[in-house]
Amino acid sequence: MTSSHDTQSLEARIHVHYTALPPAEKRLGDLLLSFPGDIATYSAGELADAAGTSRAAASRFFQRLGYKDFNEARQQAREAKRWGSPVYLASASSPGGKTSSGLASQPIADHLAQESLNLTRTLEAIRPDHLRDAVDAIANATRVHVAGFRNSHMLAGYLQRQLQIVRADVALLPKSGQTLAEDLVDIAEGDVLIMVGMRRRVHIASRILEIARQQGARTLLLTDTSLADPIRQATWTLTCEVRSQSLFDSYSASMSVINLLCTSLFHHEINRGQERLKRIETLHDELDELDAISWLSQRNLGNKSTD
Structure with missing residues (x-):
């Protein structure tokens, strides 16, 4: 049977235990509260290094939160990212600068590649x-x-x-x-x-x-x-x-x-669609709804006046 604790998000678990966390674990908690989605990308060792704590402290931290281990917490975060939670999609990586791993990012090239x-x-x-x-x-x-x-x-x-x-x-x-x-x-x-x-x-x-x-x-x-x-x-x-x-x-x-x-x-339905488009355009003209034609006419008049 799944307990209510099992369904809690990473941030909710951290908040429950935050005041009782030892300083070494609290630094890791602060890091993950800012960017909980990073747990889906980085290893336990990398997160411990980024928080300035030890891997042993990181292991105790996740067990204290009720996870079997780091991997269980990571899987939960990955599911949240897959579902599209903005909190988990956000990252400590800064566009145009350095990522949290120290590698230079290329925002335009990365964006184009993904698109x-x-x-x-x-x-x-x-x-x-x-x-x-x-x-x-x-x-x-x-x-x-x-x-x-x-x-x-x-x-x-x-x-x-x-x-x-x-x-x-x-x-x-x-x-x-x-x-x-x-x-x-x-x-x-x-x-x-x-x-x-x-x-x-x-x-x-x-x-x-x-x-x-x-x-x-x-x-x-x-x-x-x-x-x-x-x-x-x-x-x-x-x-x-x-x-x-x-x-x-x-x-x-x-x-x-x-x-x-x-x-x-x-x-x-090209014949039916074309006929409908023609009727729509006729009504646009009758109602004078669009200003593209008048704008072009004014531009042409302006060009003639400068000739």
Whole structure:
């Protein structure tokens, strides 16, 4: 049986024992309270050296906190990093300067390398048949519902806007100021629900997918690699890499997948999509909503006046 102590985070355990820690162990506690995620990267010896204490003191420290050993504490920290906790993703490494190990960092090059890796892994992992089937379902759906929470709500909003350019009846959930029940009741057979659920998801996301399936809709899940078993969550799953060189997740690969999905939908229904685009542009002109044309005209007039 798992005790409540077993489920406590590293920081919570340190706070419980902090006042009773000997000075040598307290220095290690101070270091880990500042950057608990570093335990997932460095060895016990490296952490002891950084805290100015001995390896024996470090061993006593982790046992005092209720861990079997250092490795158990490290595994817990790695799970927290995988889940995307910013506290654990933060590091004592300073961008543009020296890392805590003394090695020089290269923030732009490191960032570019990680972004390139995210894009490559994400796009190469997409099964063409899954993409084709999902796009076909979205094209032929009676209605499309797009949902997302926290950071995923931003991605869901962008996806809904792009889909709405290509086809009608695309709704974003949850609507502002409204509870979910009023939106979920309209999901029916022949619809498609797209859930954007990047890591640190809310529990309700899985429940919404379940309700949509029960009501006859097919579902597409856009998620990340932290989801242990995404296959059972939806009809189709597209997995995106979100790792970065900082405590902030990267959504460049997610945006690329959204672009791919919407572009594929446009080409799937190119005649209908092109006609819808023309009608939208006509309405833009009638409403004088966009200032790009007037701005270009003014610039051209200004150029003529200087000739």
